Amino acid sequence: MIAVEQVTGPVAYHAEGPVWSERWGGLRWVDMLAGDVLHLGPGGAPERRKVGSIAAALRPRSRGGAVIAVERGFALEDADGSITHLPELWGEEAGVRMNEGGCDPDGRFYCGSMAYDRHEGGGAIHRLDPDLSTELVLDGVANAVVHDSATARRQGIASTGHGLPAPNTFGPLAWNLFMAPGSSSKPAMLASVDRGIWVTRFHYVNIVHPRKAVLTGMTKDGTFLVEGGRIVRPIRNLRFTEAIPEAFGRIEAIAAETRLVGAEYSGINARVPALRIGRFAFTGATAAESGA
Numbered sequence: 001m002i003a004v005e006q007v008t009g010p011v012a013y014h015a016e017g018p019v020w021s022e023r024w025g026g027l028r029w030v031d032m033l034a035g036d037v038l039h040l041g042p043g044g045a046p047e048r049r050k051v052g053s054i055a056a057a058l059r060p061r062s063r064g065g066a067v068i069a070v071e072r073g074f075a076l077e078d079a080d081g082s083i084t085h086l087p088e089l090w091g092e093e094a095g096v097r098m099n100e101g102g103c104d105p106d107g108r109f110y111c112g113s114m115a116y117d118r119h120e121g122g123g124a125i126h127r128l129d130p131d132l133s134t135e136l137v138l139d140g141v142a143n144a145v146v147h148d149s150a151t152a153r154r155q156g157i158a159s160t161g162h163g164l165p166a167p168n169t170f171g172p173l174a175w176n177l178f179m180a181p182g183s184s185s186k187p188a189m190l191a192s193v194d195r196g197i198w199v200t201r202f203h204y205v206n207i208v209h210p211r212k213a214v215l216t217g218m219t220k221d222g223t224f225l226v227e228g229g230r231i232v233r234p235i236r237n238l239r240f241t242e243a244i245p246e247a248f249g250r251i252e253a254i255a256a257e258t259r260l261v262g263a264e265y266s267g268i269n270a271r272v273p274a275l276r277i278g279r280f281a282f283t284g285a286t287a288a289e290s291g292a
Helices: 149-154 186-191 244-248
Strands: 013-019 024-029 036-040 046-050 055-060 066-070 073-077 081-084 096-103 109-115 122-129 134-139 176-178 195-209 214-226 230-234 239-244 250-264 269-277 282-285
Touching: 024 055, 036 055, 055 109, 055 250, 066 096, 066 109, 066 250, 186 230, 186 269, 195 239, 239 244
Parallel strands: 055 096, 176 269
Antiparallel strands: 013 024, 024 036, 036 046, 055 066, 066 073, 073 081, 096 109, 109 122, 122 134, 195 214, 214 230, 214 239, 239 282, 250 269
């Protein structure tokens, strides 16, 4: 049986996000709407420090101190305790604040925002990179799924018009997909890769885990080794098995141009840009194609 112990008394108005770190010598958390960071050291008495009008989330830095999501962006605490506020990402008139965040394995700090009036689509996800540059990762957070008339009736809501022709055992499906372009060019994206793989396209893609959106498939029509920002030679086609939401969380650049791509068998169409993804799970080479 797991025992639950109350660590402190009622010391915060809106306490969230406890994080323990050896560099801090204990536990820290935020009193979000008070704009304070609280620290529980060896003595057991919480200490409070004001960091702004909002203190949304925090994580330890490798060099000591912390990275903190504040109302309209990020702040850095150095090892000596001094705090530097980075340039704001939006103005007061936007009516938006940071809400919660966390780090990926590469040390990039992601934080989601929300509108004060909680209107739909008011939130976005921002990323602070180790070089202190910021990137808008997702503008308008997904908050619903597609429905046909049958699933909509069971949920007591309106259909989104995504029914498939009968007989249909798959349920509703979004057929025409669009991904917003970025600002990079393909040559610039290629030049930024020290060592990687250039994939022309994937095919024979199948679902492994629907809830986690794990897909498996193979490369086709040109797979190349990239070294020092240049394509150096072709390689055999590869098989991948990857959770696509996790892969999208590792996007480092998005091309400014988009291309209409049609799936081989399903009839699904997508207009999408080229992507540079920091890590992607290739699991092995495929058999040599006939005639190759």
